[in-house]
Amino acid sequence: MDAIAYDLPDPELVIEFDPPLSHGGMSCDSIRLREPTGAEVRAAEGHLRKGISAEAIRIYQMSLIRSVSGVPQQIIDAMPISKIMIASEYLQAFVTPNQATGNS
Template sequence: MNGREIPDAELLEIVGSSVDEDQGAREDGLIVLDHPITEGDKEYDRINLTEPTLYHAMSASQVIGKRPTLATIYDSQIKLVALSANIPEKVVKQFPTRALDEAVSYVMAFEDDVRRPEDFQISDLDLRPEKTILFKVPISGGGREYSDMRLREPQVTEHRRFKAVEGGGSVQDGLKAQMQLIEDVSGWNRAALLRLPMSKFVEAADYLTGFFIAGQQTGKLSR
């Protein structure tokens, strides 16, 4: 995770709880500002962006709330960039608009490049009965380290729990539902899940939810 290592307990506050590639495979993005920004006793002229984690995405989604507006979505993007770069939001708000656009494009690409396209076909779904995602650098959480994530088709109980959380209707509820589903199927600790790079979170979520889509549209067994 970029910057300060966040303790498990602090990670879990975001969800109201008490306590085939490795993460960070893509190189950091660099935004060079023509005019340095001064905030406090620091000067910012080069902004290093890293892949957002699920924790970053959950934190940014809080800003949107139940009824998204253009303003709250924009605020969410500002927060996501700040978290990904480990800099204050006040600094991001002083970016030239095109610099922010470039930063948003970079951090969102980790999710957008992996997420299932809207015009997908049923034949495009990965409906293998099992899937394993490997991490060369283990991800820690709950006193454990995880070097792989083993997934399989969700059970009815797990699907129902997913629907119950997703029913909240907000962007964050959608992320929470996917996280709950991955947690149920994989057995990963929630703190470790919150440290997942977004590209890996999306890969896992799309695989699991693909079974729901296949069943709804075909009415047949998905394998």
């Protein structure tokens, strides 16, 4: 039986901040993202257990970004929403990848 093929994103994504983000004496000019682990996804999905709302989805997204990047929550909170969306879309592509059509 053939394995299912998926179109996955690049193994790593770097999102740069210009100007750098600062909080509490810490400065961050970029974050580096990679494929999340099952444990990281499961932990982030815990924020959806009480129901799905716009706020719960945003908390899920920011939690997954924080876990994968290793950046403190204060920096994630300071990220422009456009950068949060880029990071979320990248990470979500691993969680629910588009199935390749193969030879058909």
